[in-house]
Amino acid sequence: MSNVALGRLGVTIGLVAAVMGAVGTAIGLLRNRPAMVQSSRTYAWAVLAGAATAVVAMERALITRDFTVEYVAEHGSSATPPLFNVATMWSALEGSILLWVIILSGYLASVAWRFRRRVDDHLVGWAMVTLFVIATFFFLLLMGPTNPFVGATVPPGFDGPGPNPLLQNHILVAFHPPLLYLGYVGFSVPFAFAVGALVTGRLGEGWLIETRRWTLLAWGALTGGIVLGAWWSYEVLGWGGYWGWDPVEIASFMPWLTGTAFLHSVLVQERRGMLRVWNLALLCSTFALTIFGTFLTRSGVVNSVHAFSEGTVGPVLLGGFGVVVAVSIGLIAWRGDQLRGEGRIDRAMSKEGALLANNILFAAFTFVMLLGTTFPLIVEALNRGTLSIGEPYFERMSGPIGLGLLVLMAFAPVLPWRNAAPELLSKRLLWPAWCGAAALVLAVLLGARGVMPLVGIGLAGFAGGTAIRHLVLAFRRHGVAGLFGRASGGMVVHLGLVIVALAFTVSSAYSSNGQFTMAEGDTVELAGHTLTYEGVTQRDLPQGLEFTMAVRIDEQVYEPKVTRYASSGQVIGTPSVKTGLARDIYLAISAPPTESEPRITLRAIIQPGISWLWVGGLVMVIGTAMAAVPEAGRRKRGGIPTSNEPGTTPGADRPEDEGADDAVATDAGTVVG
Amino acid sequence: MAEQRSAVSTRRVAWALLALVVVAALIIGAFGRRSLEGEDRVQALSAQIKCVTCVGESVAGSQSDFAVNAREDIRTRVEAGDSDAEIFAYFSSRYDDVLLNPSASGAGALLWVLPVVVFGAAVAGAVVTVRQRGERGERPTADDRRLVAAAMAEWRQTGTAPEGSGDGG
């Protein structure tokens, strides 16, 4: 069977199964036919089978270089190394939607399997319907606007151009997009359960608790995906940076912001029964923003709003975004009466007060990102000329918000619920504050200057101290088991973020750049390091001509490369990076030697602490995994309590939780006294 | 009680000392920051200029012909001792809409004003909500007092300490 036919068969099976799953389950739920609802499991597996068939067809076509598939003819090449050949599937629009579909189908089947004993539960049923509808939407994209299985006729001996050269010279390309999509698509699951809760009117906290780990999985994957993306930029793009506030990055950052806000505000709902509407809105926004981000990056609208009408995928994605927003608002408004919060915030200086402040900051952060990306489009659409927004704007806006978040990370974890006495704060914050002061003094002693970076370093140290304090206390109380669970895992994530914040501040404020034009044997100095250009070697590769420059820095030889791709004529550099705990030395070639100019132009960047960005990202992902483990003291009670009755009020005190829910920060003693 | 009071006063001293250290460190840190020079300044400036042939990239981060030329030009101007304003003025006299830092005039003003307004409104809304709710906050009723009294009586009888005995630190 040809790959085009096999792929189309897979997409068709998936589409039919998704439609039948959505319609069948919905009818079964409305008419109360348990048998029909039960069949949703079968359809879920059929959707997965269809998507898997399509992926197999695409990968087979890519690996065997089957140029009768247009996608392979346009993006594949016999010169592409095998690993990048597999990764070519997500190097362009059609294939990346296919990646989206296989991951979504995977989630759909996992939900069907995980809740297999609860399929007749209407809330689960409506969640399945929602997932089926989302799957239908993406299968439809694969049928029409972004069909990856279009046949092509090519002359004998034809070879494709291969993927964009930037996407075939670093191993991270194989991992960054799948991980990012695992995060993006993962938010479909809590969104689907939110819709299920709204439809059935069972708006208690049960569904939140049941989707907690799904949300954590999505959030952790998105975090990891964003960090890997930054790392890829750093290793490949040759300018020493890792985050340029470009639309693609912001598109992944916005759902991360709302998702993070949700993970925090959901604590308030579980504990005090408040902020229900807000939490639903955050979940819906997170899911809607994943669609909106795809629209922004895939429709060409960023390039120019007028480029948008050229393809059909833009309007379809925008329409999908509109439907998500409309359905969300409609459902929340419909259930408005039942969503009235039962608890209340008595004092601003309390855990719930701090979490509210956290949510305001995250919402403001998201708003700034949304404004910065859409405002130029609006200005252009209204024919008011053009306007560019970039790094300077985003950096100036996010700086104060970031510092505000660090302040909250320093204070909030030690605050008890309801009310915090000043004396208690003074007691709990003293050591963390000294951690911050120590970080500040250390930075000054090491020669760091400038008020803003120093304030950032001090606050990061403070926030880190607070996180460590929690972990130490939890360890004393419960041993190693105390380090797992939501509260402690969350603090590990905080610690990771503190490391990221420190690395970001230090590396961006104290980097040294140099650009040198050098003939063989020349020596230059940069920030106390000696650079000697020792020579160049050439090598013929299947994809083009590769130059390797040998540059000696402090007795170590660096070998930055430049490849001139035969197919596109593009010259792509491969920087040479020596990573160290204290600093990275980054070498890239701006201009390779030519016949008329034997000298090379070399770019050297020395950035302190930058490798800690990746360490911090890893710590965040590990912390997320630790948070997914049931907490100490709860494990024995047989998992997470579920409450499915409408309007359950956890706002009422649950004394048995005082020790477990928030092992350290919650202090029964202080609530009484 | 006396022990507790002395702990409190020790903490006060520790906080005061902390404030002193932080202020001193910040004062030392505020001075002697070297201004950006040479290639560092080229990088900082090129991050604020749009790469007109790219999508969403600055001149600093792109390897396109335009970006390479523009960086070279900025380098020449930095070496010639031009001020930041002069360099920006040169680019904006040549290219429409080339600075990534939108000006605070015209439509661009909204970009700076809107976030502040929205943030202010959100904070005000939150404060009002908390306050209103705080005012409506119930005072203990006779029932509540009876419950407390019963619990205290039980405690006196059984000798069971109330749950949670304070913070471990």
Add this chain to the structure above:
Amino acid sequence: MNVRRTALVVAGVMVLLFGVLIVATRDSGDPTETASSPLVGKDAPALASESLDGGTVDLRDYRGQWVLVNFFGTWCVPCQIEHPELVRFSEQHAAAGDASVISVAFKDEPEDLRAFFDEQGGDWPVVIGDTASIALDYGVVKLPESFLVAPNGVIAAKVAGGVEAAQIDRVIDEASGGSGGG
């Protein structure tokens, strides 16, 4: 807090946003004949550099006539397509001596340029020295681009993409008529 009222407000804002985005999706209409540039209406930036024949070209020597400053590269396909139009424009005005062409070659080798002009025609001066910074001076984005410099040294128009001789003549006529005969 009234959930329904809030939802209504949010819905209103979203509808507004969608309206704008839908407005954004419509086509921009006819492409304008000339491109916008902050340089139009200002004195042309200095252009004095080494030329292909070994001498120097200086824009100031062309005061009193119209000059079409053309940025191009032999390796750029749209530039090859527009070349016959430049030849036609140059030939039409050669007799009267009221308009000339100056080309600025970008990222090219002298031998490629000579072969290109031998094959495609055209005998106007070609600037080859320091062309990257000249391109930046003129705010060039993407080849080919042309700037029409009026007899008084002011840039009258910028054309992004390939030029047509007739289109340039039209701009010259309009400018001459508008300014009361120049």
